[in-house]
Amino acid sequence: MADNIDHLLTDYFTGKLDVDIKMRKLELSYHSNDDENIGGGRMQNNVVRGAEITMQKLDDDYMLMRLTYIKEVIGMMFDTQTETVQKIIQERYGRKKSWLAVSMIVHIDERSARERRDEFKALIKSPLEAV
Template identity: 35%
Template sequence: MADKIDKLFSDYFSGVINMRIQVRRLELSLPKQTDENIGGGRALNVNRNPVDSKLIAEESDRELKYLFTEIRMIEEFLKTITNDMIQLLKWRYDTRDRHTWQLISYKMHKSKSQCQRDLNFVKEQFENSIWNRLVDMSM
């Protein structure tokens, strides 16, 4: 379970989730070349407005809903912890600017083992508070 939480935090703080949202929106906006008008005539119940079609496709997409839920859950969790713990998560999980434990401990003015204990404590809090609901939604 901890590996999944590590990956989720890493994806969030590195911007991977936001990138996946942008890619999924792009995929949904690409035109589909299926011709459902086999018998001829005009379809009367087809929405011809591209903006409405795009919004409908995005709102009904399960993958986008799940990605937005991941972001919302993490942001709600971050509101419940201290700024020091948020900074610890950023330094540890942002893969664009990965910090070593020595550098994190130096910046936080704590020992390396204390920083690791703090991180484990935050992950346990996340697992007990939100993670179970997030996992249930993915199934």
């Protein structure tokens, strides 16, 4: 049974997380016709700052910050792992291989491969719970 971390790892290693980040930036970069003149009076100092408004939207967007945080946490934790653990995670989540195929690729027992995966998931679980 796949949990939330399994889905996040699959999204990270298949590139879906990068696509989600780019799509969110694209959505925010297009102007919406939101009226910033809340009071309804005459707007003074009417200077259009499109680039500044877009950057402010990107900086303030919770979903974009969340996706970027997930990507950075998984990437940093993945880089600290041994080559064997990295290969296990890449084969299982990136190439969607079965546990038998993963164990044959890295030359360890299937149960050992699952245990190393579980250790990696436990490592990234606490930082990802903050999101």
